Amino acid sequence: MRKSSLLLILVALGVVVALVLSCGTGDEPKTNANSGASGSITPTWNNFAQGFFQNYCLRCHSSSVTGAARNGAPDGVNFDTYSDVVAESANIRNEVSTAGMPPTPPMPTTTEDQTLVAWIDAGMPEK
Ligand code: HEC
16 A cells, blocks of 8 residues: 555656656747747847748849849849838738748748748848
8 A cells, every 4th residue: 555655656756757847848839940030029120030031032132143144033022132122022021921931842830931921020130
């Protein structure tokens, strides 16, 4: 009888420890390299937007990509720099909020699209 109560207590302790440990890992943000903007961190150019354009847009919309390699992206519609993006932000917001761009994979996740729109709506903080 006593032995089994002790066993029960040990099992209960084990469950508590397991729960505490799993809570710890459950808090990890489900992110990839460029989504440092999840949770309560304010998205900025430096911590989010620059990586977003690099990952999803620059293979067509870069001043260093010319001719056929642009896949039809209009000449001059480039997102290499912060000021390039600010200048095009209304059109970018329109495309990203409707998942109109990019036209082909790799595609941003819905969360990444929403974070980019939130960044634009917050006035595009740089840092
Ligand atoms: C595979 C090449 C490719 C990628 C990657 C790409 N685009 Fe485009 N983009 C195009 C083409 C082609 C056009 C012109 C045709 C059109 O507007 O649909 C265009 C046009 C645009 C325009 C101009 C639309 C207008 O209002 O005149 C914007 C803004 C734009 N893209 C934003 C983006 C953004 C933001 C990304 C990344 C999330 C992106 N594009 C990724 C090919 C691409």
